[in-house]
Amino acid sequence: MAARAGADPEARPHWSGQMGFVLSAIGSAVGLGNLWRFPAVAYENGGGAFLIPYLVAFFTAGVPILWLDYAIGHRYRGSPPLALRRIQRRFEALGWFQVGLNVLISLFYAALLAWSASYFVFAFTRRWGADTETFFYDTYLRRPAGAGFNLDFVPATAGPLALVWLAVIVIIALGVRRGVERANVVFIPLLTVAFVLLVGRSMYLPGAETGLDALFTPNLHRLLEPSIWIAAYGQIFFTLSISYGIMMTYSSYRRRKANQTTTGLVVALANGSFEMLAGIGVFCALGFMAAKEGSPIDHLVGDSGAGLAFITYPRVVSEMPSSAFFGVVFFGSMFMAGFTSLLSNVQVVVASAQDKFNLSARQAALFVCGPMAVFSLLLFGTTSAFYTLDVMDHWVNNVGIVVSAVALSVLVVWVARKGRELTYHLTVLSTLSVGRIWRSFAGTFGPFVLVVWLVQWLYSTYANGYHSYPRWFLIADGWGAIAVCGLVGVVFTVLPWRSQPDDFTPWPEFSPQVAQRLAHWEDTLLDLSADDPFEAGEK
């Protein structure tokens, strides 16, 4: 179909069906963070006991905010700038801020994928040798001694990076249904099978049970520490890909009558399940390693970031009996998980450009992804890539996305007062109803928790810096990235639309009468004899 996106909501591309959407949404949510962030976070924050704050955070912040994303994208049918503009003109700037975040994330995420792709190839011969750390930093990345920016290209990383972008451009150019959805329909089942195999095999490694003991032994007394709860909210928040436009964009491609909340729950739980699986797999491998070296397991967990994937895991793989299998499947899975997430990031940018400038998918792929590929190569195809990536990643996630989430909830629920309308939208279209409780979690509790998170992050960063990077580099690379997003937010809002964004009426209509019925329904929610006020609707 013609992928031209404009004022006419029916001209918008669509998923082939609910399945296509759910798989793509899972593909977006399941990413590198699930593989290498969750295991370490869970281990450091109470092990088995972490499950409790994790689940609480899941239901009190993760799912409610995910639904908020769905509701906005689906009701106002657009990429973040378009959908938010339709709520209130000025909110368009927040939409572009989110686009800015997605641009930056895409730039460095592609580099991580390029590294995974390289390691996938290395895995066949275990090219990393015995000293995986030196191999990663010096032989492969050719990282210089101090943080900074430079333009010394490294062919071994720039080459795969260019290939990743090429693949992205081709898939995006094919459009939402034939490109993005197909890629997810292929990759997600494949990823699931491959990863289940990997984890299943890992459980039979000698020493695996010590690893699982380490991961799951509950330190229940630690539940009293606020830091564990903060960590749980952070983990849920970062793993679900919420509040920075992806879920908004994806749900804008759904049919007008599409089940919202139930699919959201499925996606969120699928993401959590995968995370759990990754935790098991990683800790089995660590347990094996600990047994082999006769060292305690916490020496191995050290790094929750790229280090776990590119330094610790290769070392484990080298020790393993059929090491080509473990390495190849692990890095292959990593690549697939990351690639589907990267597509969703890029799609946000492309969809926004399409909506505003009335471009076809092919034009957008060329004019938007082309420049992004160039910037990605300039920043992350060089020897300074690791530092630039590390700091930018840290800031975009901890400041950019959190600020975006707080602003989204506060603006939509409090400033534009769309809480009831979105409640109605979710409820009337879905098989799982929401009401006041959802509003208070998505509109009040969620942003409150995130502000607490942000303040404690700012505190520790201001007091201690980040790793041992010089402060000027943190300002340039970290705060600079946030400033770029802010600038994108302002500049693109000011540019004129080449379509009629405001020529739009949300469906289903939320008239004052409907609002009254909703209020009545909410009041009698626990009264099972009450009639369903919406059954007269078109559902």
Next chain:
Amino acid sequence: MEPTPIVFMILAMVVIWGSLLASTVFLATRPEVATWPPGGPTDEEDAALDDID
């Protein structure tokens, strides 16, 4: 004091204090605009407060 500093001191005084003087004089000579835009409360209304005490 030396000549340059003196010059600058005088300069500073003339310019800043002079401007104060000039602006005060300007205000004193034209305390309010002569022709008012039509409408709005009159001075009498504004002064009607006199009777509130």
Next chain:
Amino acid sequence: MATKAKPKSTTGIDGRPQWSGQVGFIISAIGSAVGLGNIWRFPGVAYENGGGAFLIPYLVALLTAGIPILFLDYAIGHRFRGSAPLALRRVKRWLETLGWFQVTICVVIAIYYAAILAWAISYFVFSFNQKWGDDTGGFMYGSYLHLADTPGFSFDFVAGVLIPLALVWIAVIVVMALGVAKGVEKANIVFMPTLAIAFLILVIRSVFLPGAKDGLNAFFTPDFSKLGDPDVWIAAYGQIFFSLSIAFGIMITYSSYRKHRANQTTPGLVVGFANSSFELLAGIGVFSIVGFMAHEQNVAVADLSGLKGVSLAFVTFPKVISQMPGSALFGALFFGSLFAAGFTSLTSILQVIMAGIQDKFKVSERNSALMVGVPLAVVSLLFFGTTTGLYVLDVMDNWANNIGIIISAIIMTICVLWVAGKYKELAFHLSSLSTFKVKWTWLVLVGIFSPLLLIYMFGQVMYNLIKSGYDPSSYTRAFEFKAGWLVFILMVAASIVMTFVRWKEDPDKFEAWPGFTGKEF
């Protein structure tokens, strides 16, 4: 004008408090602008940034940013007739949050400003017998403040500070409770002329001290090479900006108490130049005394330190005063002036907070004085009546000024003029009521030049703060975060919360006068 023999009332037809007249307003506005910064900040800044040559950037800054933003404050407050939150809400609904942010800046400044006034009172008394002795630094930080060795938050109260601080708060609450015309204006009418005379005596006397001319030489010798240094220009804009009390609600509030037909720009010029004039006077006085000190100690002026801020007023000056003929009188004059200058500024800062509360909750002047004054007094006593007061004060001062006011100014200039699109209306308002007309030049200066410059300044401040911290030799970054950033975050949060609180009376039932359709401009 209607001139009647009856005593003037204190409220206008719209029930808003009102100044007794133009003079009352001007004196109060000068009282607000002239504060501690004029006495202890300007001389040091000018000296460090080119001496006599500093005059050039200073004047440029006054004319291109200071006075234009002052006019903007006046125009907003007078046209939309309200405290910062009310007036800005009438400009554009969501700008109410900016108004409350300005109120929170005033809250922060008020609680530490009062502490400095308390010190000035103590030193006023000490100066009768030069109680500070020879080691003035040791006296100030040790015997008087009982300053803790490490920065932090403690609750060890110091009676010597606590009592004068409580007195300052009682006095200021009484003045505020009497209302704009009977309290604030009266206080200014008493204090400002007294201050002018006292300070003039002080300066004239100090010019004739031995060595004074060396100090004045140092102060006025122009170093033109400094004019090429962008930092000097930034320092000039910073000085103008902080000394004029602009962009954090004071001038909005004060001009809302003027009658409908009130000349706007010309009094603004008078206030702006009066502030600078006082600053120059303070420079002459301070450097005469500094020259005298150098003369007494047989060193060059350039070798002296402690020429700025708290240490200038409370360490360097007491030392000089002890060495002077007529110490007691001289000391009393200086600390009395310091107190008078600070007290009139403190009332203006509190008026911003009270006006916001009055407009939002429709409470009387007396009740709002208690509602605002008592809690602030308690907080102020808790923070600054203790041994760690100075540290907290120093950090809070830096954040409120360098971060809070600059952000407020940037948002105000850009949002009021361009986002809300009020540039024509405000230029029209100023011009139609005033004898000094403004148009495009003003708009370019206040709407384009000033925000760009302020953004640059803000970027520089933020860069340095994040990179090096505020004062790494004195404070840990953790302490700076709590006393600086955390306070700032709370300010923003409070502003947002206050915006969502319901107005007692519909604030939007209002028509700006004179009417503006867009064709008048």
